[in-house]
Amino acid sequence: MKILGIDTSCDETSAAVVADGTRILSNIVASQIDIHSRYGGIVPEVASRQHLLTIIPVVKRSLEEANIGWNNLNGIAVTFGPGLAGSLLVGVNFAKGIALASGLPLIGINHLEGHIYANWLEREPLPVFPSLCLIVSGGHTNLILMRGHGEFEHLGRTRDDAAGEAFDKAARILHLGYPGGPAIEEAASSGTPRFTLPRAWLKGTNDFSFSGVKTALWHLIHKEEILNSPARVADAAASFQNAVVEVLATKTIEAARKLGVRQIILGGGVAANKPLRYRMLDASPVPIIFPPSVLCTDNAAMIAACGYYKIQQGLTSDYDLDVVSGLSLD
Amino acid sequence: MKSLELKLQSPKQTQLLGMHLGKLATQGDVFLLVGELGTGKTCLVQGIVHGLGIKQYAFSPTFIIIREYHGRLPLYHIDLYRLDNIEEIADLGLDEEPYTKGICAIEWADKGLNILPEQHLLIQLSYNPDIDTERTAYVMSKGKRYEELVTQLKVILSKENSWN
Numbered sequence A: 001m002k003i004l005g006i007d008t009s010c011d012e013t014s015a016a017v018v019a020d021g022t023r024i025l026s027n028i029v030a031s032q033i034d035i036h037s038r039y040g041g042i043v044p045e046v047a048s049r050q051h052l053l054t055i056i057p058v059v060k061r062s063l064e065e066a067n068i069g070w071n072n073l074n075g076i077a078v079t080f081g082p083g084l085a086g087s088l089l090v091g092v093n094f095a096k097g098i099a100l101a102s103g104l105p106l107i108g109i110n111h112l113e114g115h116i117y118a119n120w121l122e123r124e125p126l127p128v129f130p131s132l133c134l135i136v137s138g139g140h141t142n143l144i145l146m147r148g149h150g151e152f153e154h155l156g157r158t159r160d161d162a163a164g165e166a167f168d169k170a171a172r173i174l175h176l177g178y179p180g181g182p183a184i185e186e187a188a189s190s191g192t193p194r195f196t197l198p199r200a201w202l203k204g205t206n207d208f209s210f211s212g213v214k215t216a217l218w219h220l221i222h223k224e225e226i227l228n229s230p231a232r233v234a235d236a237a238a239s240f241q242n243a244v245v246e247v248l249a250t251k252t253i254e255a256a257r258k259l260g261v262r263q264i265i266l267g268g269g270v271a272a273n274k275p276l277r278y279r280m281l282d283a284s285p286v287p288i289i290f291p292p293s294v295l296c297t298d299n300a301a302m303i304a305a306c307g308y309y310k311i312q313q314g315l316t317s318d319y320d321l322d323v324v325s326g327l328s329l330d
Numbered sequence B: 001m002k003s004l005e006l007k008l009q010s011p012k013q014t015q016l017l018g019m020h021l022g023k024l025a026t027q028g029d030v031f032l033l034v035g036e037l038g039t040g041k042t043c044l045v046q047g048i049v050h051g052l053g054i055k056q057y058a059f060s061p062t063f064i065i066i067r068e069y070h071g072r073l074p075l076y077h078i079d080l081y082r083l084d085n086i087e088e089i090a091d092l093g094l095d096e097e098p099y100t101k102g103i104c105a106i107e108w109a110d111k112g113l114n115i116l117p118e119q120h121l122l123i124q125l126s127y128n129p130d131i132d133t134e135r136t137a138y139v140m141s142k143g144k145r146y147e148e149l150v151t152q153l154k155v156i157l158s159k160e161n162s163w164n
Helices: A033-037 A044-066 A085-102 A111-120 A163-173 A180-189 A211-223 A230-259 A274-283 A301-312 B011-024 B041-051 B086-091 B144-158
Strands: A002-007 A012-019 A023-031 A075-081 A106-110 A131-136 A141-148 A151-157 A263-267 B003-008 B030-034 B066-070 B074-079 B103-107 B120-127 B135-142
Touching: A002 A044, A002 A085, A002 A301, A012 A044, A012 A301, A023 A044, A044 A085, A075 A085, A075 A111, A075 A301, A085 A106, A106 A111, A106 A301, A111 A131, A111 A141, A111 A263, A111 A301, A131 A230, A141 A230, A151 A230, A163 A180, A163 A211, A163 A230, A180 A230, A180 A274, A211 A230, A230 A263, A230 A274, A263 A274, B003 B011, B003 B144, B011 B041, B011 B135, B011 B144, B030 B041, B041 B074, B041 B103, B041 B120, B120 B144, B135 B144
Parallel strands: A002 A075, A075 A106, A131 A263, B030 B103, B030 B120, B074 B103
Antiparallel strands: A002 A012, A012 A023, A131 A141, A141 A151, B003 B135, B066 B074, B120 B135
16 A cells, blocks of 8 residues: 655655555655755745745655556645644645545644654564654654554653754754754764753653753853853753753653553654664663654655554545644644 | 833742733733743743643744644744744734734744834843843833733732742
């Protein structure tokens, strides 16, 4: 069974064809990072205009690379939230149009669920249940218990900034550019975490908070004259990264122990952060799985994979599918 | 124009100020929030959310720009952090429905002061260079409705010991 996936939730226009929820036949991602890095972030109207320009060529290429036509497809999966409303609309309306014209089933996908299903792609053996999922990206920091396909329990989330957003803001404070995750990781690789920054443990909950460490970093650069020395910037980046990674890893592993899950699943752009992966691999009592870096960041293959399992459960959407910018997984 | 300067000794006190604003808020109110990264803008909005009777955590809307909450009145929590260009802010259409039917709390409002509603309550948050956890809130009204709001706020705060 072959599913076309479409994702326009943020700043990448992506289309992919996935067979049986696991095999990637094509995965095209047109990134707008070059455009947005000039602004140090995503600009919503620029983003939706770019999606409009790129969606047709991107979908066409995904079919060409998969070497199939519309008649070989079995469904169209599209992200309907969460994300930027204007950007989501481009993907959802495009998907509705081709679903109507082709008669193929339309499947609305929650982007967060997509990040989890990135772990079903090109993996042998497949993930097992129950699993604890940590989704960490520019817009999300969520701890989710997954008991089976489509069976989720939301355990915790950030109370202020998402982990990836904290990386972006820290990179801005340290003048390291956008996107902040890779910029901080690279700067940190030549530094030592010698500055003390606070960790918000929020004991007794599965929630996270990253605004305190961001504020502490701001105070640090103003007190220690960090910015005029690349070595000190590297140390500050390493200290910041260490603080964020330690909280993410420790709280996730603690929750996994308590819940007795069989596996921990990582997803989202921050899951590409190597210190996070290593720390979790080191400390976890259960296997940790995560997608290759290209499948951690936004892509449509994960949306198609998720769509396959939805179709298997008979969960398709009507043509009145609407975007939900603040969609959660509850 | 009426104004008010407050020392906020902790994030809790920032939230408390927000909670009072949330309780006093009426349809169409616009709160403009200005201040460096980490001075407590989102924290203040968490208080507003609470004051409107919304049982949810207001977390950062930076990623999706506008986040909606539904309580006694709808609250639109808006973040201009990523928008550096005035046309992009104008494109949000904050002077139109549904925003005018609810309450708008706009972070990084200094990026769009020229095109944001002329009548508003502006709350400027700043660090205290000597005490890391302390902030100063400078509250300023533009327009009659907001002068009234500042007067009401002063009355409430004068009854609580925690405000100096």
